Amino acid sequence: MFLRIVSDSFTRKPRRKVLTAAALALGMAVATATLEVALDVGDRLAREFRSLGANLLVTPASDTLPLEIGGVDYRPVDAGAYLPVSDLGKLKTIFWRNNVVGFAPFLDVPVSISSSGSQEISHEEMIGTWYSHSVTVPDGSAFTTGISATDPWWHVDGRWFSDAAEEGVAGAALAQRLNLRAGSQIKIDADGHSRTLTITGIVSTGGREDNSILAPLEIAQELAGRPGEYRRLLVSALTKPADSFSERDPSTMTPVEYDRWYCSPYISSISHQIQQQLPGVEVRAIRQVAEGEGRILTRVSGLMWIVTIAALFAAALAVGATSATTVLERRSEIGLMKALGASRRAVSAFFVAEQLFLALVGGVLGYALGIVLARELGIGIFGTAPELRWILLPIVLVLAAVVALLGSLLPLGRASRVDPAPVLRGE
């Protein structure tokens, strides 16, 4: 009988039901699209920001104060502390290992450079690093990383050096001063060691690299007499925007708070985890990027939420208007049901079932429409469609049910409170 009455109400005034389902579908389409993009935008923007450079700097905890003049580290190579390259595989064992998209160790060495065929010696800085190096992770797997992962936007005229070859890349300003170009040979001396490198390209970063020679880390280690060691490490990690919780000192947190913080990819928790894995290091967030990223993500998410809430509110209003008319039209039917012994709950159940069915139809249609919309938005903003998230379907269906029920709350209340006596008298 229940299903008979509910199903019959769909054959009467079908246009109104279609209107309600359409309002719900549109609201849900906007909600799906914005949720899809909002969920995707975090990852997307994080990746976009990662392309602007690393967001964590790892240095030896006991390092001496840096002595840099004009970007050149004038500390003697044996001053300060160094870190073992062999530990770097451990970075891929932290809790948020999959968020560590790349890292590159650096060893700066003051060197004397002379071009082949020239007697002129220039005192410059050589930066030893990895371009694309395979690191063995403790679980036996390999992870390829280097500045190709942490700083993919660095522009090179020519090509990058190969990590295993006697090659190097010259900074644009240095190349101009020393008249270097791709193919040039340079002799490098430091602390009694000497190597000859072939310049494979000219790099332009806008930073101190423009005045340096970038070369494979192993060469720098040999020249510095520091085999298997590095001085600083840049880590590129996907992080969640910083908020007031992430800024708290973990030592003041309760165990539950600590777990929540530890299991959130905050820059602070990832730093903490790196510090746990690499003993004797100090991890600092490169705030400028991290904070900018957080601010933009917060703003984009906020905008998405406002649009979603507005769409849902509009859908709820439309649902409310149509169900108010329905209740008004069916007052005598409701009055009769109550005279026959129908409780408020029984009367409400008919309308709730109708609204839930409409929510199901509107929700599924809205989800489908929203996916198409999200795809268009994704392509428009990021150039690629967002990943299809099936988890959104149940969320959207629940949202549709909540909107349909909240929207018809007042008419439903009115239906359940219909006084049968005057209605049955035709008043």
Add this chain to the structure above:
Amino acid sequence: MVPLVQVEKLEKRFGEVCALDRVTFEVEAGEWIAIMGPSGSGKTTLINILGGLDHPSAGRVVVDGLEIGNLGERELTRYRADKIGFVFQQFHLVPYLTALENVMLAQYFHSITDEKEAAQALGRVGLSDRLTHVPAELSGGEQQRVAIARALINQPKVILADEPTGNLDEANEAVVLKLLRELHDAGHTILVVTHSQAIGNLADRRVELEHGRLARITVPSMAKE
């Protein structure tokens, strides 16, 4: 023996208007009572209070041991489903349900639906061949018979009929009256609001109201016989 219905000094006020003024009468089980009086005398108000559709302003109404004025909304709902069978002047059938489903609707709100029992009830009112017809496909008399079958389906203690023949032609009125008489003969307690002298004459007693007051209770000559 305790009367099935006891009405004592019943009052009902709508603001300044006194629709019922200290009305007192009793109804024995199995009696057929005609509630009569001119328009605005309080007949429908009285039947609404007896049916649990309205609350008394003062006085007592006891039906089958339940004092209606003391019942909460949930208990009143149960009271209507269990003890009362309504028959209305405008039939009040659900237009999109068949005759059978209209009867089953009362079963649904009472307990559980039983299609066979509903079909038997329609058979009792002579509508075995109209089970699958919707109200628009039935005559006025047939619709009222569906309403009577619906009123009877849960074996109520009291059948309350408000002008049951008010919208019927003479032929259909005769059919409905015959049906009410049969129900009375079968032992049902019936209270009928009516303007019709013919129905009034069929009742065991006539409760006559004037301006909300009980004017008189009379016994029609047919009942005396």
